[in-house]
Amino acid sequence: MNKLTKLAMKLSAAFLTLIAASTASTACFWGYYQPKEPKCLSEE
DSSP, rough: OOOHHHHHHHHHHHHHHHHHHHHHHHHHTTTTTTOOOOGSSSSS
Protein backbone atom coordinates (compact mmCIF):
# COMPACT_ATOMS: atom_id res chain seq x y z
CA MET A 1 0.00 0.00 0.00
CA ASN A 2 1.19 3.47 -0.64
CA LYS A 3 1.40 6.24 1.92
CA LEU A 4 -1.79 7.93 0.78
CA THR A 5 -3.85 4.77 1.23
CA LYS A 6 -2.44 4.18 4.71
CA LEU A 7 -3.16 7.77 5.68
CA ALA A 8 -6.73 7.52 4.39
CA MET A 9 -7.29 4.30 6.34
CA LYS A 10 -5.92 5.81 9.55
CA LEU A 11 -8.04 8.93 9.22
CA SER A 12 -11.21 6.98 8.45
CA ALA A 13 -10.60 4.61 11.38
CA ALA A 14 -10.09 7.54 13.75
CA PHE A 15 -13.17 9.35 12.43
CA LEU A 16 -15.41 6.28 12.68
CA THR A 17 -14.14 5.57 16.20
CA LEU A 18 -15.11 9.07 17.27
CA ILE A 19 -18.56 8.69 15.73
CA ALA A 20 -19.09 5.34 17.50
CA ALA A 21 -17.97 6.71 20.85
CA SER A 22 -20.14 9.81 20.58
CA THR A 23 -23.16 7.77 19.52
CA ALA A 24 -22.77 5.37 22.45
CA SER A 25 -22.31 8.12 25.01
CA THR A 26 -25.21 10.14 23.61
CA ALA A 27 -27.52 7.12 23.76
CA CYS A 28 -26.66 6.56 27.41
CA PHE A 29 -26.98 10.26 28.21
CA TRP A 30 -30.43 10.67 26.69
CA GLY A 31 -31.74 7.41 28.15
CA TYR A 32 -32.16 5.38 24.99
CA TYR A 33 -29.99 2.63 26.44
CA GLN A 34 -30.95 1.64 29.96
CA PRO A 35 -29.49 -1.71 30.99
CA LYS A 36 -31.45 -3.82 33.46
CA GLU A 37 -30.19 -3.99 37.02
CA PRO A 38 -28.72 -7.40 37.91
CA LYS A 39 -30.79 -9.40 40.40
CA CYS A 40 -27.85 -9.68 42.81
CA LEU A 41 -27.74 -5.87 43.13
CA SER A 42 -31.42 -5.33 43.80
CA GLU A 43 -32.52 -4.58 47.36
CA GLU A 44 -35.41 -7.02 47.47
